[in-house]
Structures are given as C-alpha cells and as structure tokens.
Amino acid sequence: MAISEAEAVIMDVLWREAPRTAEDILAEVGPAQNWQEGTVKSLLNRLLRKKAVHAERDGRRYLYAPLLTREQYVQQESKGLLDRLFGGRVAPLVAHFSEQRKLSKKDIAELRKLLKELDDEQP
Amino acid sequence: MAISEAEAVIMDVLWREAPRTAEDILAEVGPAQNWQEGTVKSLLNRLLRKKAVHAERDGRRYLYAPLLTREQYVQQESKGLLDRLFGGRVAPLVAHFSEQRKLSKKDIAELRKLLKELDDEQP
DNA sequence: TAATGATGTTTACATGCGTAAATGCTCGCG
DNA sequence: CGCGAGCATTTACGCATGTAAACATCATTA
Numbered sequence: 001m002a003i004s005e006a007e008a009v010i011m012d013v014l015w016r017e018a019p020r021t022a023e024d025i026l027a028e029v030g031p032a033q034n035w036q037e038g039t040v041k042s043l044l045n046r047l048l049r050k051k052a053v054h055a056e057r058d059g060r061r062y063l064y065a066p067l068l069t070r071e072q073y074v075q076q077e078s079k080g081l082l083d084r085l086f087g088g089r090v091a092p093l094v095a096h097f098s099e100q101r102k103l104s105k106k107d108i109a110e111l112r113k114l115l116k117e118l119d120d121e122q123p
Numbered sequence: 124m125a126i127s128e129a130e131a132v133i134m135d136v137l138w139r140e141a142p143r144t145a146e147d148i149l150a151e152v153g154p155a156q157n158w159q160e161g162t163v164k165s166l167l168n169r170l171l172r173k174k175a176v177h178a179e180r181d182g183r184r185y186l187y188a189p190l191l192t193r194e195q196y197v198q199q200e201s202k203g204l205l206d207r208l209f210g211g212r213v214a215p216l217v218a219h220f221s222e223q224r225k226l227s228k229k230d231i232a233e234l235r236k237l238l239k240e241l242d243d244e245q246p
Numbered sequence: 247t248a249a250t251g252a253t254g255t256t257t258a259c260a261t262g263c264g265t266a267a268a269t270g271c272t273c274g275c276g
Numbered sequence: 277c278g279c280g281a282g283c284a285t286t287t288a289c290g291c292a293t294g295t296a297a298a299c300a301t302c303a304t305t306a
Contacts, residue, residue: 004293008207022253038296041254046293060303061253074208074219081204082220084131085197090220091233096197097205097213098237108241110214114221115235127263145283161266164284169263183273184283 019063138193142186
C-alpha cells in the first residue's frame with residue numbers, strides 16, 4: 001500500500017529528525033497543516049499498519065521512527081511519475097521544465113556541474 | 124479537482140488522437156487495461172464533470188475531445204512532485220536520478236545538448 | 247482511592263476512485 | 277407503431293483518504 005500525501009507530511013517530520021513523540025510531531029506539523037491531535041494519531045496508526053514507521057514504547061508514550069527511508073519513498077514516487085509522463089526517461093522531463101522556463105540559473109549551474117562530474121567519473 | 128490515474132489513461136488516448144467515440148476509446152484501452160464498456164463510460168463522465176474533456180453529439184453518439192491539454196496536465200503533475208520532493212528545484216531531482224544510476228547515456232547526451240542550447244539562447 | 251490528565255486505539259463519516267451493473271433514451275427496422 | 281440495438285446516464289459498492297470525535301488505559305495527584 002502506498003503512502004498517501006497526508007501520511008507523507010508525517011514522514012517528512014520523522015525524516016528530519018527521529019525518533020519523535022506524537023506530541024512533537026503535532027507541534028511541528030499542526031499549525032501549518034491545521035491538524036488536530038486526532039488527525040496526527042490516525043495518520044501515525046495508518047503508517048504503522050503500512051510498516052512505514054516503527055513505534056517503541058517509552059514510558060507512557062511512544063517514540064516513532066521511520067522504517068521507510070526518504071530515499072525509498074522519493075524513488076517510488078519519482079519513478080512513477082517519470083514512467084507515466086516521460087516514458088521513464090529523465091531528459092524529456094528536464095526538457096519539459098526547460099520549456100516552461102522553470103530552470104533557474106542555479107539549476108542550470110548545478111546541472112552543468114553534475115554532467116561534468118559524470119564525465120570525470122567514467123573517462 | 125485532479126485527474127485520477129485511471130482518468131489519465133483515457134486522456135492519453137484522446138491526446139494521441141481526437142475526437143474519438145467511446146467505442147474507439149474502449150477498443151484502444153480495453154484490452155490492455157482490462158476495462159469493460161461501463162468503466163470507460165464512467166471515466167468519460169467524470170472527465171466531463173471535471174471539464175477535462177468536451178463531448179459533441181454526432182448523430183446517436185458523442186465525440187469526445189480533450190479540453191485539458193497534455194501540457195497542462197504534465198505541468199501540474201510534475202510541478203506537484205517537484206515541489207513536494209525536491210523543494211521545487213530541478214537540479215536535485217536530476218541529481219537523485221543520477222545517484223540511482225538512472226541516467227542513460229542517451230539522457231546524458233540530451234541533457235548536455237539541452238544545456239548547450241540554453242547557452243546559445245542567452246549569451 | 248477516585249478523579250484528572252496524558253496517550254494511544256477504535257470508530258466514524260464524507261468524499262474520491264476503480265470498476266461495473268442497471269437503467270434510460272432514441273433511431274431504425276420489422 | 278412497437279421493439280430491439282446501440283449509446284449514454286445513473287446508481288452501486290468496496291476500499292483509501294482526510295479529518296476527527298469517541299473511547300480506553302494508565303499514572304499521578306488531590
């Protein structure tokens with residue numbers, strides 16, 4: 001089962017720092033997201049069921065930590081999109097953003113650097 | 124309201140060629156997707172409600188054509204992912220695929236070409 | 247010890263999605 | 277003219293999601 005968008009918000013908090021209590025998570029995510037305590041608890045439980053996080057008892061509360069890594073998640077998500085929209089190839093995706101003028105100077109510079117590194121890697 | 128994945132399959136058919144009848148669409152998509160007639164009709168109706176396609180009567184049947192363009196759709200989808208996963212910036216995304224060794228020779232060549240074109244464009 | 251507060255667990259409910267069956271409408275044929 | 281074939285529209289149903297209220301549990305304190 002896939003991680004939903006709301007669930008991913010919780011994961012994000014845990015990826016930034018873990019383990020964390022539900023209270024911590026609520027504090028960090030509640031205001032921005034306008035979520036109540038119950039909402040966060042529910043999401044945590046669904047993530048537990050999906051084996052995406054692990055909970056360890058710590059006295060009266062639980063400490064939650066991610067099981068699914070951010071890398072894994074990003075991998076799944078971006079591969080899905082890439083396959084669906086760009087035939088699984090990266091260049092067309094970048095071309096798309098390029099056409100939309102969505103490449104910043106910084107992006108371009110970094111891309112250039114990246115390509116150079118690839119050059120050096122396998123001469 | 125967003126276009127769902129199943130709906131996007133229908134859009135894909137219409138983007139390839141339009142206008143088309145429901146029958147055409149079923150013929151093209153049914154076998155691969157294992158969808159019945161009713162399924163395609165439902166999806167078409169949801170797309171109508173979402174104003175993503177337009178239907179024009181043609182005798183006893185309808186001809187369906189996309190209103191939402193593929194460009195618009197790709198734009199929405201990829202921007203969503205980019206924002207959620209890579210802080211809205213393209214370079215980190217490419218770096219991600221690079222780390223995963225998901226850049227083909229061809230990708231690299233095309234990226235290089237793309238960057239060169241950007242160079243020439245604004246000297 | 248009984249009430250209170252802190253936590254977690256269960257249940258709920260509206261909405262959207264995937265999938266399709268049931269129903270409705272209309273045109274041409276017998 | 278009434279009927280069936282061909283389409284479209286409505287309704288259905290189970291499951292995921294977003295959001296949260298209700299309920300359960302247990303330690304602490306009055």
